[in-house]
Amino acid sequence: MSHIVIIGCGVVGAAIAYELSLVPGLKITVLDKQPPAQGATGAALGVLMGVISHKIKGKVWRMRQFSIQRYETLIPELEALTGRKIPFNRQGILMLCPEGENLADWEKLAKIRSSQGWKLEIWDTAQLKVNCPQLNCEEMTAAIYSPQDRQVDPVALTLAMVDAARSNGVTFHFGVTIEGYDLNSTLQNQPLEIKNTNVAKIDQLPLLENVDWLVLAAGLGSSQFQLSNQAWATPQSANNVSLKSLPVTENCPQFHTETKQIVNIKPVLGQAIHIQLSCLLGNPNFQPVITGDDVHIVPVGGGEYWIGATVEFPTDQEIGEPAKLEAVMAKAKAFCPALAAATVIKTWSGLRPRPENRPAPIIERLQGSNILLATGHYRNGVLLAPATADAIRQMIVADEIEF
Ligand SMILES: Cc1cc2nc3c(=O)[nH]c(=O)nc-3n(C[C@H](O)[C@H](O)[C@H](O)COP(=O)(O)OP(=O)(O)OC[C@H]3O[C@@H](n4cnc5c(N)ncnc54)[C@H](O)[C@@H]3O)c2cc1C
Numbered sequence: 001m002s003h004i005v006i007i008g009c010g011v012v013g014a015a016i017a018y019e020l021s022l023v024p025g026l027k028i029t030v031l032d033k034q035p036p037a038q039g040a041t042g043a044a045l046g047v048l049m050g051v052i053s054h055k056i057k058g059k060v061w062r063m064r065q066f067s068i069q070r071y072e073t074l075i076p077e078l079e080a081l082t083g084r085k086i087p088f089n090r091q092g093i094l095m096l097c098p099e100g101e102n103l104a105d106w107e108k109l110a111k112i113r114s115s116q117g118w119k120l121e122i123w124d125t126a127q128l129k130v131n132c133p134q135l136n137c138e139e140m141t142a143a144i145y146s147p148q149d150r151q152v153d154p155v156a157l158t159l160a161m162v163d164a165a166r167s168n169g170v171t172f173h174f175g176v177t178i179e180g181y182d183l184n185s186t187l188q189n190q191p192l193e194i195k196n197t198n199v200a201k202i203d204q205l206p207l208l209e210n211v212d213w214l215v216l217a218a219g220l221g222s223s224q225f226q227l228s229n230q231a232w233a234t235p236q237s238a239n240n241v242s243l244k245s246l247p248v249t250e251n252c253p254q255f256h257t258e259t260k261q262i263v264n265i266k267p268v269l270g271q272a273i274h275i276q277l278s279c280l281l282g283n284p285n286f287q288p289v290i291t292g293d294d295v296h297i298v299p300v301g302g303g304e305y306w307i308g309a310t311v312e313f314p315t316d317q318e319i320g321e322p323a324k325l326e327a328v329m330a331k332a333k334a335f336c337p338a339l340a341a342a343t344v345i346k347t348w349s350g351l352r353p354r355p356e357n358r359p360a361p362i363i364e365r366l367q368g369s370n371i372l373l374a375t376g377h378y379r380n381g382v383l384l385a386p387a388t389a390d391a392i393r394q395m396i397v398a399d400e401i402e403f
Pocket of ligand 1: 007008009010011012013031032033034035036037038039040041042043044045046047048176177178217218219220221222224269270271272308309349350351352353374375376377378379380381382383384
């Protein structure tokens, strides 16, 4: 029986754990330094921009499409298994188009989506006013309505996946910080030994022997993981971390003691706000996510809405300033003036895991090793969690069959 250890229990790690728990004959352990859904997942708005995205082909579109389809079965499946309610908005996403927007591009995209079996509607301002009377259409030229896109509560979803995976036999350990692992044992088809785990908890982890696959789903924390010197001690493996050339001993002339970061993930801060209104915005029977000027208004029930989020890079000045969130709120009020009457329930922020110098996300097998990377999902980790879990499942199952 293969033993799979997943590091990280945000939406990505939890989705992988649940998906793998459906494969017979796997032993699965999930480790996280915190309780589940505390990292970026705990801050996310859960907007699932699949059909309405501009991606039309290749892996990025396939992943979005897979996730959008999988969510339709995943949510009822998890609710039935766990008895938990997962807030899942099936009323679509409405994207507002300001003056000057190239509608021809949207018309082209709508045709492509139709050929792919998806719907995308282009509404003129008259239609927009009828369907969403709460909106100020003065500076709008049109709106794009994507009825098959969704929004999900990321924390409720993650907790349900943890429960469901646990009931399928997955073991979870929270409060366990993994600081590194022994590279010598990351050779393909060799048992993996995780070391430097949190000392206080190590006694509870005898099960970390004989690990066949390590899945790194630690989001921003993935950057802390390093390959030790032996991985690139030989010239031919310097760039591609070819572990097959191991073992290298201290007598080897090329031996040196540096370490190499596995992935470089940088934080991009997002601030958001939870507000309350005395009544629902617009038509009570039509409460889609509304997006304008890269700001989402997300209905969460009972006249409450999440609004966000800022996108603040490490190189920006004055990161995390309340003024940045106020600017987001001002944008939202510009297209939805009724928000001026809102009471603030809370504000929060989180760090999106963005890969440095390469596209998001990173889902791959670290060459020559039994380490699988499922990280760096940046702005779309909730959307892409089901597709990521499926990709990881396929890598493991394909290898098991081959082996
Ligand atoms: C404000 C905001 C709004 C967002 N809105 C959306 C949205 O609308 N739609 C969308 O799809 N995405 C959205 N995102 C992005 C989304 O939140 C992330 O892409 C996603 O949560 C990444 O999930 P993850 O599981 O990879 O990472 P995380 O949720 O960060 O989980 C990683 C886990 O790994 C653990 N960990 C890290 N290091 C270690 C270690 N050494 N040992 C043990 N455990 C470790 C952490 O404790 C954490 O629990 C938003 C993000 C923010 C901040």
